[in-house]
Amino acid sequence: MSKHVEVKFHLQAEGLSLDTFGWSDLKEFLDRLLPALAAMEGGPTAANALPVRVEEGSAQPVLRVPQESLRAVYRFRAGPNRNWTLDQKIKAGRVYDYLEEKNARLECGARVLKDVQVPTGRPDWQIRQATTLTGDVRRTGGLKGRVEIGFDEFGHVHCDAGRGLAKELGKHLYERVAVTGVATKDAKTHALLTFKIQSYELLARAGFQAALGELHELLGDDMNEFDPEAFLAEIRS
Amino acid sequence: MSGPQRLVVDTSVATYLLVSEPPPGQEAKWEEALELSLINTDEWRLCLATPALGEVLAGVPKSKRKQAAEILCRMFEILDLDKDAAIVVGDIALEGIRGRKKANRQAVKIDVEIIACAVRWDAGGVCFFDGDHERIINRVGLDLQAGSPTSFTPPQQPLFNGREE
Numbered sequence: 001m002s003k004h005v006e007v008k009f010h011l012q013a014e015g016l017s018l019d020t021f022g023w024s025d026l027k028e029f030l031d032r033l034l035p036a037l038a039a040m041e042g043g044p045t046a047a048n049a050l051p052v053r054v055e056e057g058s059a060q061p062v063l064r065v066p067q068e069s070l071r072a073v074y075r076f077r078a079g080p081n082r083n084w085t086l087d088q089k090i091k092a093g094r095v096y097d098y099l100e101e102k103n104a105r106l107e108c109g110a111r112v113l114k115d116v117q118v119p120t121g122r123p124d125w126q127i128r129q130a131t132t133l134t135g136d137v138r139r140t141g142g143l144k145g146r147v148e149i150g151f152d153e154f155g156h157v158h159c160d161a162g163r164g165l166a167k168e169l170g171k172h173l174y175e176r177v178a179v180t181g182v183a184t185k186d187a188k189t190h191a192l193l194t195f196k197i198q199s200y201e202l203l204a205r206a207g208f209q210a211a212l213g214e215l216h217e218l219l220g221d222d223m224n225e226f227d228p229e230a231f232l233a234e235i236r237s
Numbered sequence: 238m239s240g241p242q243r244l245v246v247d248t249s250v251a252t253y254l255l256v257s258e259p260p261p262g263q264e265a266k267w268e269e270a271l272e273l274s275l276i277n278t279d280e281w282r283l284c285l286a287t288p289a290l291g292e293v294l295a296g297v298p299k300s301k302r303k304q305a306a307e308i309l310c311r312m313f314e315i316l317d318l319d320k321d322a323a324i325v326v327g328d329i330a331l332e333g334i335r336g337r338k339k340a341n342r343q344a345v346k347i348d349v350e351i352i353a354c355a356v357r358w359d360a361g362g363v364c365f366f367d368g369d370h371e372r373i374i375n376r377v378g379l380d381l382q383a384g385s386p387t388s389f390t391p392p393q394q395p396l397f398n399g400r401e402e
Contacts, residue, residue, distance in 0.1 A: 174314070175241075175278070208283065209274045211312045216257035218305060222298050227260055228252045228267075231296050235248075236347065 003067040004050075005110045009033065012058045013104035021059035026051075029061065032094045036076060037065075039091040043072030070110060077108050079117030089125055090187045096122065097188070125187035132180040133195070134203065140170040147197060149179065154192035161197040169200060176203040242361030244281040244389055245316065246273065247351055248292040249366040251285060254312075255296055255305075266366060273364075275390045281362070285313035286354035288347050316354040325353035329377045345369055355381060364389055 011021075011029065030051070037043045044065035052062045065073065080089055096118045099106055107113040135151035145166035147159050159179070161169060169177070181198040185191065253263075253270035260267060273283060285293070290309060297305045318326075330349050348369045355363050362382035363370050371383045382389075 174282070202278070208312050211308050212254060212271075212274060215254065215305060215308045215312070218301055218308065219255060219257075219297065222301065223256045224258075226256050226296065227263075228256065228296075229260075229263055232249055232252060235292055235295055 004064045005067050005070060006052060006062050006064050007070070007073055007108060007110050008055065008060050008062050008113060010058065010060045010107040010113050011102075011104055012107070013102050016058045016102075016104065018054065018056055018059060021054065025059075026054065026061060029098065032098045036088075036091040036095045037069075037073060039085075039088045040072035040076050042069055043076070044069040073108065073110075077114060077116050079119055086125060086127075086187075090127075093122065093125065093188065126193065127185045127187050129183055129185070130181070131183050132178050133183070133192075134176065134178045136174060136176055137169050137172050138174070140166045140173070142166075149177070149195075151192065157192050157195055159195040159197050165197055165200070169197075172202055176207050177201065178203055241278060241280055241282040243284045243314065243316070243355070243358055244276070244362045244364055245284045245286055245351060245355040245358075245360045246289070246313065247363065247365035247367075247370060248289040248347070250364055250386060251289060251293045251309075251313075252296055255293065269366075269386045272386045272390050276386075277391055281389055283313050284316050284355075284358070284360060285309065286316045286351045287318045288350040288354070290315060292347065316358045316360075318350055318354055319357070322350070322353045322357035325356045326350055329353060329356075329373065329379075332373065332377050345373070348373060352379070352381070362389060 009029075034044075034046045034049060037049065038045045044063070048066055048069070050064040052064050054061050076092060080092060084092075095106070095116075098104075099116075099118055106116040106118075108116055133149075133151050133153065135149040137147065138150050138156065139148040140146070140161075145161050145163035147161045147166050147169050148156060149159055150156050159181070178201045179195070179197045180200070182196045183192055184194040186193055250270050250273070253260075253267045254273070256267065276283065290306070290313075293309065294302050294306055316322075326349055329352065330346070352363060352370060352373055354360075356379060360381065362384075363374065364384065364386055365371075366385055373379075374381050374383050
């Protein structure tokens with residue numbers, strides 16, 4: 001069985017003490033810290049990083065971690081460099097966000113505590129993923145074949161489609177489509193930054209039938225006694 | 238305008254979409270209203286004028302009205318009765334109610350508003366079950382195709398050509 005060591009995480013912020021650092025604060029902090037540590041190569045995971053106690057001095061959660069994962073903790077402490085993967089940057093970024101939100105400092109170590117280096121002027125990491133999104137075609141055209149789509153989830157975005165696809169989508173102006181392609185999202189806010197459309201599917205007809213089914217499901221038994229003719233006669237008399 | 242033309246659906250048709258089972262004695266109308274889902278979307282885009290939307294929602298229980306409105310807005314393009322539509326109402330209102338009994342005038346006013354929305358938003362057709370719209374359209378001389386849902390759906394393809402294989 002591997003040896004374990006205790007690592008202290010010393011949070012310092014104005015007004016922060018054991019009296020003000022409640023269970024929900026500890027949970028919020030650990031929920032951000034542990035994924036960041038686990039993302040480092042050989043880092044401790046939620047399963048083997050055991051909470052031991054929270055010490056005095058602002059607030060110092062103490063975790064018991066396998067000794068071989070200590071190097072990963074120190075790599076996290078040293079801050080991002082060019083060898084860090086995107087996943088490591090994103091997960092550590094959530095700890096940095098936490099510290100910035102609380103205007104807090106974090107030190108950590110097994111014996112000697114040293115500052116966790118929070119990079120300044122952090123660039124916004126971007127996520128690229130192949131995905132399908134739904135929305136309405138609002139505008140197409142231009143030399144590069146751009147298509148403006150009002151996405152249900154992300155609002156209006158000018159997408160790259162190429163002239164051929166833009167011309168095709170132009171025939172479906174103001175109609176609902178499902179577009180498949182490559183999206184670039186802001187890792188922090190999840191805002192859709194760019195979208196390259198590779199194919200599309202017209203949703204109009206399926207949309208009407210699906211929405212009609214949804215309407216019937218919503219109204220259900222409430223409309224059992226509804227008499228359309230009598231209703232129309234009443235409302236228009 | 239290129240692409241599909243707007244088809245404005247009247248309250249008399251849209252109201253049948255609220256029920257999932259055919260109301261007794263009104264099966265034919267219910268089935269015909271549901272045929273809106275068969276309309277060729279390359280040819281027609283289904284629309285609901287705001288006066289009709291209001292009337293349809295009056296049939297929905299208050300607790301579910303907001304959600305129903307959201308669903309209807311996904312099924313139809315909603316055509317606002319705005320200032321330009323109001324000008325059309327002004328143009329056709331008197332023609333619409335002329336010769337009608339006082340008791341029927343309120344109903345005709347709503348029909349006039351729905352037709353005004355169709356004209357204002359360059360619709361190609363109006364779809365209804367009662368004959369008031371057609372009367373107004375003909376009387377005013379509007380260039381709008383008018384009829385019940387089946388007059389806008391593609392003709393049924395026969396399953397067999399009368400001979401057994």
